[in-house]
Amino acid sequence: MISFIAQRIAKAIVVLLALVVLNFFLIRMAPGDPALVMAGEAGAGDQVFLAQLREKFGLDQPLPVQLFLYVKGILNLDLGFSFRQQMPVATLILQRLPATLLLTGTAFAISLAFGILFGALAARFAGTWADTAITVLALVFYATPLFWVALMAILLFSVTMDWLPSFGYETVGANYTGLAHVLDVAAHLVLPATTIGLFFMATYARMTRASMLEVSRLDFVKTARAKGLSDSVIQRRHVLRNALLPVVTLAGLQAGTLVGGAVLTETVFAWPGIGRLMYEALLQRDYNLLLGVFVVCSAMVLAFNLITDLVYRSVDPRIEFAS
Amino acid sequence: MSKRKLLMSFAALCMLSTAAVAEGPKAGGVVNAVIQPEPPSLMVGLVQNGPTQMVAGNIYEGLLRYSSKLDPLPGLAESWTVSEDGKTYTFKLVKGVTWHDGKPFTAADVLFSIEFLKQTHARARGNLVQLDKVEASDESTVIFTLKQPFGPFIGIFEVGSLPMIPKHIYEGTDFKTNPANNTPVGTGPFMFKEWQKGSFIRLVKNPNYHIKGKPNIDEIYWHVIPDAAARSVAYETGKVDVLPGGSVENFDVPRLSKLKNTCVTGAGWEFFSPHSWLWLNNRSGPTANKKFRQALMFAIDRNMAKDVVWNGLGKVATGPSGSAIKYYTSAVPKYDYDPAKAKALLKEAGYTGEKLRLLPLPYGETWQRWAEMVRQNLQDVGINVEMVATDVPGWNQKVSEWDYDIAFTYLYQYGDPALGVGRNYISSQIAKGSPFNNAEGYSNPEIDKLFADGAVAFPDAARAEIYAKAQKILVEDVPVAWMLELQFPTITRCSVKNLITTGIGVNDGFRDAWIEK
Numbered sequence: 001m002i003s004f005i006a007q008r009i010a011k012a013i014v015v016l017l018a019l020v021v022l023n024f025f026l027i028r029m030a031p032g033d034p035a036l037v038m039a040g041e042a043g044a045g046d047q048v049f050l051a052q053l054r055e056k057f058g059l060d061q062p063l064p065v066q067l068f069l070y071v072k073g074i075l076n077l078d079l080g081f082s083f084r085q086q087m088p089v090a091t092l093i094l095q096r097l098p099a100t101l102l103l104t105g106t107a108f109a110i111s112l113a114f115g116i117l118f119g120a121l122a123a124r125f126a127g128t129w130a131d132t133a134i135t136v137l138a139l140v141f142y143a144t145p146l147f148w149v150a151l152m153a154i155l156l157f158s159v160t161m162d163w164l165p166s167f168g169y170e171t172v173g174a175n176y177t178g179l180a181h182v183l184d185v186a187a188h189l190v191l192p193a194t195t196i197g198l199f200f201m202a203t204y205a206r207m208t209r210a211s212m213l214e215v216s217r218l219d220f221v222k223t224a225r226a227k228g229l230s231d232s233v234i235q236r237r238h239v240l241r242n243a244l245l246p247v248v249t250l251a252g253l254q255a256g257t258l259v260g261g262a263v264l265t266e267t268v269f270a271w272p273g274i275g276r277l278m279y280e281a282l283l284q285r286d287y288n289l290l291l292g293v294f295v296v297c298s299a300m301v302l303a304f305n306l307i308t309d310l311v312y313r314s315v316d317p318r319i320e321f322a323s
Numbered sequence: 324m325s326k327r328k329l330l331m332s333f334a335a336l337c338m339l340s341t342a343a344v345a346e347g348p349k350a351g352g353v354v355n356a357v358i359q360p361e362p363p364s365l366m367v368g369l370v371q372n373g374p375t376q377m378v379a380g381n382i383y384e385g386l387l388r389y390s391s392k393l394d395p396l397p398g399l400a401e402s403w404t405v406s407e408d409g410k411t412y413t414f415k416l417v418k419g420v421t422w423h424d425g426k427p428f429t430a431a432d433v434l435f436s437i438e439f440l441k442q443t444h445a446r447a448r449g450n451l452v453q454l455d456k457v458e459a460s461d462e463s464t465v466i467f468t469l470k471q472p473f474g475p476f477i478g479i480f481e482v483g484s485l486p487m488i489p490k491h492i493y494e495g496t497d498f499k500t501n502p503a504n505n506t507p508v509g510t511g512p513f514m515f516k517e518w519q520k521g522s523f524i525r526l527v528k529n530p531n532y533h534i535k536g537k538p539n540i541d542e543i544y545w546h547v548i549p550d551a552a553a554r555s556v557a558y559e560t561g562k563v564d565v566l567p568g569g570s571v572e573n574f575d576v577p578r579l580s581k582l583k584n585t586c587v588t589g590a591g592w593e594f595f596s597p598h599s600w601l602w603l604n605n606r607s608g609p610t611a612n613k614k615f616r617q618a619l620m621f622a623i624d625r626n627m628a629k630d631v632v633w634n635g636l637g638k639v640a641t642g643p644s645g646s647a648i649k650y651y652t653s654a655v656p657k658y659d660y661d662p663a664k665a666k667a668l669l670k671e672a673g674y675t676g677e678k679l680r681l682l683p684l685p686y687g688e689t690w691q692r693w694a695e696m697v698r699q700n701l702q703d704v705g706i707n708v709e710m711v712a713t714d715v716p717g718w719n720q721k722v723s724e725w726d727y728d729i730a731f732t733y734l735y736q737y738g739d740p741a742l743g744v745g746r747n748y749i750s751s752q753i754a755k756g757s758p759f760n761n762a763e764g765y766s767n768p769e770i771d772k773l774f775a776d777g778a779v780a781f782p783d784a785a786r787a788e789i790y791a792k793a794q795k796i797l798v799e800d801v802p803v804a805w806m807l808e809l810q811f812p813t814i815t816r817c818s819v820k821n822l823i824t825t826g827i828g829v830n831d832g833f834r835d836a837w838i839e840k
Contacts, residue, residue, distance in 0.1 A: 032716025038363070040719045040758055042371035042445065047754055049445035056499060084363045085520070086504065095520060151552060158560050166556045167548050172523045173353060270548040272521030280360065280549070285716045 005306065012302040016295070020074055023294045024067055027287055033059060034083045034285045057083045070291070079295065080288035082281075089292035093274060097259070097296075099169055100273035103266070104258040106189060107196035112251055114197075115204025119247075120240055122205065123212035135209070138202040150195045150268045157191060164190050167270035192269040196262060200254055204247055211243035218242075244315055252308025256301035348539045352838035354819060356565035356829075357554050358524065358545040365515060365524070366504040368436070368488045369443050376483040377567060378545055381526055381832035382423075383509035384487060386414055386433070387480035389826040391593045393649065393738045395477055396825065399428065399487055399510060400465075409472030409781045416463040420533040422489050423508045423515075430459030435490035443498060450479040450742065453779070472781035475739035478649075481594065481827055482511075484737070512538035512834040522547060539837035551687060555579055564819055567829045568592065568811025573689040576634055579814055586817040589636055589810040591828020596645035596743075597811070599733035601697070601804040602722065606764045609674050610728055616801040618668035619729075620658035622704040623697055627660075629807055632693045636812060640805035642798040643744050647808070648736050650777075650790035655798035665704045678707045682722070682730035685715050694731055723758040733809055734759065738826070740790050745774035748802060765802030 035053035054060045058069070073080050079089035122134040141149070158166035165171070165188050176184045215221065216239045224234050263275035274293060281289040312319050358378060364370045367379035386400040395403070400414040420428040437457050440447035453473035458466050469476065479485055487510060492503045507515050510533070513526040524545040528538055546563055548554045555571045557563045558579060568591070571579065580587045603610040603619065610616060625639045644651045681701075683694030698708045708729075713721060721727050736743030746752050749771050752761040773793040780786045813829060815822060818839040825831045 030716065031713070032718075032720040034716075036719040036723060036758060037716045038370075038372070039445070040715065041373060046445045046448065046760075047757060048448070050757060052443075086364055092520070099521075154553070154556055159556060162560065165562070166560055167553050167562070168546070169522060172355075172544050172546065173525075173542070267549045268553055270522075270546075270550065270553055272519070272547075276521060276549060283715055 008306050008309075012299075012306070015302060016298055017071070017074075019298045020071060020291065020295060021067065023291055024070060027285075027290055028063065030285065032285055034287065035059065037284050038084065053083075070288075074295065079292040082286055082289040082292075084281075084284050084286045085289065089289050092277060092289060093292055093296055096272060096274040096277050099271060100259060100262060100266070100275060102185075103189065103192055103271055103273055104196065104262050106193040107200065107262075108251075108255065108258060110193065110197040111200035111204060111254075115201040116208050116240075116244070116247065118201070119205040119208025120212060120235070122209040123216070123239075123243075124235060126209075126213060131209075134205060138205045140202075141198040142202040142206070146195060146199060147264055147268055149198060150191070150265060153191050153195060154268075164188075166191070169272050192262075192265045192271055195269075196265050203250065207247050207250060208240075208243060211246050212239050215239050215243045241315065245312070248308060248311055248315055252304055252311070255304040255308070257297075258304075259297045259300045348821065348835075348837035349840060350536075350539050350541075350837070352540050352840070353542045353544065354540055354565060354833060354836070354838070355544045355546060355563040356567065357557065357563050357570045358547055358567075359549065359554065359570055361521065361547045361549075362524075364504055365507045365518075367483065367486045367507075368439055369499060369504065371444065371446065371483065376830050378524055378526070379486070379507065379509075380482050380511070380827070380830040381513040381543065381834075382507050382511045382515055383482050384511050385480045385482040385485050386416075386487070387477075388831060389478070389481055389594050389738065391590060391826045393478065393593060393647075393826050395480070398480070398482075400480075403477075405477065409474075410469045412467040412469075412476065414465045414467070416465065417533055418463055420510050421531055422491075422510055423529060424489075424492075425531075426489070426491050428487070428489075428510050429462045430465045432487055432490045433457075433465045434459055435494060436485070436488040439488045439493060439498065440485060446737075447479075447485055449746075450475075450484060471779050473741075473779055474781065474783060474786050475649075475741040475778065478738045478742065482832075483827065483830055512832055513543060516542075534834075538834050540833055543833055551575075558582075558814065564816045565822065565829075566814040568813050571814070572687055573633055573636075576636075576812055576814070580812075584817050585814060587812050587814050588823060589812050591813060591823035591826070591830075592810060593647045594738050594826035595735040596647045596738070597733045597809040598640060598643075598645045598736055599731070599806045599809050600640070601806065602727070602730040602732055602763045603801070603803055604725060604728050604763060605766075605802055606725065608728055609672065609677055609679065612672045612674075613800060614668050614672035615674055616804065617658070618665040618672060618674075618704070619701070619706075619804050620801055621661045621668065622665035622706070623700045623804065623806070624660040625806055628693055628696055632689060632696060633807065633809070637810040638808040640808050642794045642805060643748065644740055644790070644794055645736050645808045648743070649739050650787045652791045652794050654791065655795050662704050669704060669706070674706070676705070676707050678709050679728040680711050681708050682711050682713065682718060682727045684731040684733070685713055685718050690731060697731075719758045722762050723756050725755065725762065725764065729804075730762075732762075740793075741774070741778035745778070748797060749774050763803050765800070767796070767800065770796060 034057060035050050038053060039050055058066060070080065082089050082092055085092060118134050122131045125131050154166045157164045169188055170184050221234060221238055224238050259274055262273060263279045266273045266275040267279060278290060278293040281293065358374050360374055362372055362374040362378060365375060365379050365382060367375055367383050384399050386398050388396040388398045390396055399417055399420060401417045402415045404413045416430060422428055434457055441451060453469045453471060455468045455470045460466060489508050492508060493501060512529050512532045514529050516527045517525040526543045528541050532538060548557055551572045554566065555575045558566050559582065579585060603616050605611055629635060629637055629639060638646060641653055642655045681694060681698055684690040694710060698710060701708045722730050734747065747761055748765055749761060750766040753764055754760055770793060773789050777786050777789040780789055813823060820837050820839055822836045823829065824835050
């Protein structure tokens with residue numbers, strides 16, 4: 001198992017470097033550069049100003065030199081300097097990462113727990129009104145655009161009822177500490193986490209339901225029933241456990257996007273996370289910052305792929321570590 | 324005056340003064356405002372982005388401020404004199420001013436600031452072209468000597484154009500990498516306290532501010548909220564009290580203005596006078612033809628755009644100069660909405676249906692809708708228009724590479740034709756790779772000469788005559804299609820008093836503002 005993990009990590013590093021080079025060129029293919037953007041926002045910029053900015057950002061160097069310097073930095077675990085924010089990229093990302101992980105982690109946990117629960121319930125009571133209700137709701141949340149759900153949630157719970165805050169990570173200026181602080185952050189977390197969670201919850205519910213129905217028709221379930229096992233044991237130990245494999249696959253894919261996948265939600269709810277950082281870096285052509293976020297996200301995806309494989313093994317012992 | 328009358332007027336006077344006391348500024352309170360996008364830095368000497376200027380106007384100060392009529396007011400200079408030949412400006416600095424770190428502000432800082440800004444500030448560099456030398460005759464007297472009279476000179480001292488920079492912090496350092504850039508130190512009414520990137524910027528009252536009793540407000544929080552709809556919700560739910568101009572989509576303004584305890588004003592933009600127009604590529608294609616450009620002016624219903632897209636705010640532009648800035652004249656050819664005339668001119672111009680690329684300004688929904696409206700207007704008279712979608716960097720690139728036929732934009736005018744108008748029409752400003760100059764490629768020696776003369780003509784009457792002539796020629800030539808003098812409404816709780824007191828509006832800081840409890 002150790003050698004399996006070591007090999008996978010070695011492969012991951014090669015993939016990561018390839019991604020860095022690819023992203024480097026992709027970003028520079030987009031029209032405009034950070035100097036132009038900054039001059040534009042100032043509403044004035046003579047040639048001297050633009051040249052100064054480009055020199056400062058190292059954009060006056062030939063492209064291969066820029067790439068060489070960047071890759072060299074990455075190999076030294078240096079993500080470079082953000083042109084616009086005047087800070088090391090690593091610092092910026094580390095500042096924002098906890099907020100994003102809190103948001104997407106919560107959403108992930110909620111969606112996985114409730115998705116499997118509702119999916120299992122729907123399968124258990126297939127054909128009844130409960131099944132229909134869960135399936136219809138899942139379809140609605142799956143099909144509705146996230147930003148619309150977010151806006152409706154804000155309208156209902158913030159504007160009309162005034163129960164939950166509509167933006168930010170905490171109440172600015174309140175200086176809560178201890179439990180009050182935790183509750184304050186939790187209140188801010190409810191709307192954005194639910195918005196992301198609903199979509200994935202719907203996916204998990206539908207997948208769990210379909211997969212369970214399929215497994216429950218298999219021979220070994222009939223055998224279990226013939227042995228006289230109780231229905232709940234059959235559902236839990238024989239059906240659900242075998243039906244979870246595709247859900248784990250999906251969850252592994254989603255976990256990979258935990259870092260970068262919340263761009264829209266973070267923007268609508270002014271959540272100070274990494275998704276927004278990435279979006280703003282893109283609009284401002286802040287090359288190093290954008291690449292830095294990509295690198296961190298890619299590394300996360302690769303890490304979660306590995307973890308997913310390990311989880312497979314524990315869910316289904318028949319799967320072996322092949323190298 | 325009879326005794327009784329005297330008594331009565333005395334009583335009235337007493338009542339007046341008590342009323343004034345009752346309504347006078349109150350100390351204390353916190354203001355929550357919106358800032359968008361998040362500024363890259365608050366060091367306004369190095370970065371001049373809109374949001375930077377808006378926050379930094381509280382931290383830094385200039386030598387002068389400007390009224391809504393653009394008359395100079397005391398700032399860090401308490402008085403000033405101009406020599407009779409218009410070449411020597413003498414400023415007396417306010418005494419006893421200190422930087423936020425306690426060091427005194429002196430004439431040496433002024434001299435240093437000029438040198439600093441010449442290196443870092445694109446606009447200041449341009450404004451200071453006519454400066455021959457600047458000297459300090461004592462601690463609190465600064466004398467600027469010009470190479471020749473330069474009419475707009477008295478108008479270049481506001482905090483965004485010529486902020487005062489602390490010499491003791493920056494002298495002998497690499498300005499751009501000085502760590503102090505992250506903890507800006509100015510002389511202004513508020514001091515930098517905290518910046519949580521992505522969330523908020525916090526400023527606190529400067530207890531040693533040089534005007535006794537000011538500022539009234541204790542703290543300002545600038546909230547970073549990236550989504551326009553979320554910004555209006557933040558106001559609706561009472562989380563923020565001030566929405567500076569342009570923070571919410573224009574179609575939200577009527578709804579927000581109807582909320583309880585809400586005041587809306589268009590004041591505070593006189594100095595900038597954002598002027599919007601369509602850049603028309605004068606180099607090639609149908610837009611190179613003057614008749615075609617005139618046809619565009621007749622084809623576009625600007626009044627309707629004002630009423631529908633901008634909720635009636637702003638004014639239809641009559642030419643290159645906005646009506647709030649100096650030497651504006653309305654005595655120019657008129658282009659009222661007249662599709663029939665536009666069609667006739669198109670025929671004269673020999674337009675045969677070539678496709679034109681229209682570039683909207685990627686600054687949100689309002690601009691998108693405006694572009695759609697203009698496309699409709701143009702299609703109505705038979706012009707073949709194709710909309711090109713871009714993001715902000717893409718727009719900058721396309722315009723600065725002259726890769727467009729018609730492009731939306733708006734530019735600030737900075738109160739004087741020599742500072743904010745001429746740059747868009749004179750040939751020396753044609754330069755590929757920069758998005759905010761003569762991007763349309765209009766070149767007319769007569770106009771070049773008029774703007775060159777206008778900047779240095781003396782006295783003001785001579786300037787007025789020159790600029791009137793220039794405006795007439797430009798409106799006849801239509802190098803760009805002028806649209807509207809924009810007005811960005813500032814939305815506040817009515818309990819926030821005295822927020823906008825000068826021609827640069829919110830950018831001048833919350834020095835005089837106070838909160839009614």
